[in-house]
Amino acid sequence: MHFEHSQKAQDYLARVKAFMKENVYPIEERIYAELEEMNPTGDWKNWKLHPELEALKVKAREQGLANLFLPDDELGKGLSCLEYAPLAEEMGRVPFSPEIFNCNAPDTGNMEVLYHFGSEQQKAKWLTPLLNGEIRSVFGMTEPDVASSDATNMAATIELDGDEVVINGKKWWSTGLGHPNAKVTVFMGLSNPENDRHSQHSMVLVPLDTPGIEIKRMLSAYGDFDAPYGHGEMHFTNVRVPKENIVMGLGKGFAIAQGRLGPGRIHHCMRAIGMAEKALELAIKRGLSRTAFGKPIIKLGGNQERIANARMAIDQARLLTLNAAWKIDAVGVKNAMTEISAIKVVVPKMLTEVVDMAIQLHGGAGMSSDFPLARFAAGARSLRLADGPDEVHQGMVTRLELKKYVSR
Ligand SMILES: Cc1cc2nc3c(=O)[nH]c(=O)nc-3n(C[C@H](O)[C@H](O)[C@H](O)COP(=O)(O)OP(=O)(O)OC[C@H]3O[C@@H](n4cnc5c(N)ncnc54)[C@H](O)[C@@H]3O)c2cc1C
CATH class of the missing domain: 1.10.540.10 (Acyl-CoA dehydrogenase/oxidase, N-terminal domain)
Structure with a gap:
């Protein structure tokens, strides 16, 4: 190896x-x-x-x-x-x-x-x-009115009408919707309720200036609007786009989503590891530079062990993520589902813990916007939900693990 x-x-x-x-x-x-x-x-x-x-x-x-x-x-x-x-x-x-x-x-x-x-x-x-970086885009899957961690719940509709598709429904937490250059959403909705569970949904490209789209608001995450990207709520009322805007064909939404999310999770997790490295670096610099009770803060209480734990947790998370990336390259997303789901659980949790430790070591400053740590904390917490909550990914790991025994 x-x-x-x-x-x-x-x-x-x-x-x-x-x-x-x-x-x-x-x-x-x-x-x-x-x-x-x-x-x-x-x-x-x-x-x-x-x-x-x-x-x-x-x-x-x-x-x-x-x-x-x-x-x-x-x-x-x-x-x-x-x-x-x-x-x-x-x-x-x-x-x-x-x-x-x-x-x-x-x-x-x-x-x-x-x-x-x-x-x-x-x-x-x-x-x-x-x-070319000329426009930005959003991904509209999650809906306010249904539990979207079960993506088969998605209720917003996509209906064929002659040469057009008609779209109705609500989406929220669409990241990037507030960006001044956001021009298009990849919209995922229910198009074929008669099909099996994983062939009922489709993806359609919908320009954001199409009549019938109303951007209602940006949601804040832990009080932060994440400008100039934002996480928005948008409502669709009889929105019409040409049927050529359907990606791949009706009923292919889940097949596409699976391909989309594999490499995307590597990207998210590696960025999270970078954030954790930065948080650890800030914690060490702060801990070395401030003194309390006659010692640098880093030498007080259990702080030295906390630094060691953070280093070990980051390195474990990185190895796990690089292994998942290697497996995607070697055998494809479909054959790397355990690894992809595992990092989606392990890395955001690790980041949450490392950032929390760094905030604690900074004292009040850690909560302020003088340091990026409060922003990191919101990002880490969000990552435990975005692209599916921890439990859904744990469920995937369990299913694949049990399958090894049940199919014997
Ligand atoms: C900052 C941020 C950015 C996001 N960006 C986007 C985006 O760009 N596009 C988009 O479409 N969505 C986006 N999301 C939405 C995100 O993907 C959803 O919030 C997530 O999939 C969960 O769906 P839900 O909010 O409907 O929670 P629900 O489905 O209501 O789930 C609530 C809770 O139920 C529990 N639960 C669910 N399933 C199980 C299970 N099998 N076992 C045990 N417990 C379970 C979990 O604790 C879960 O957190 C974003 C979210 C955040 C916070």
């Missing part, structure tokens, strides 16, 4: 690290503060993009560092899931940085949907501008 990244991954990692060191880390704290000042409330219609971040997107693209997540040689950089993983970790240290590299969720997942399952026409209309 080799634990080294490929030469190609190492080269890209060195370039991303250099870019982050030169352009992102020096402005990190100021940008967080300025983004808050520019977008002080949940009033998304007035949200603004930060001009310095827009300029950095251009710079990253000029340096050949855009779309690193896409395995395609021409449209992306031809990096496998395992090769991209350490780059996602580096970006995860600063939550606003993935968009600089056009590698942010949910656009990455939506681009993968279009890349793998979109028609040529859909690719030209949506994938190209997404890859």
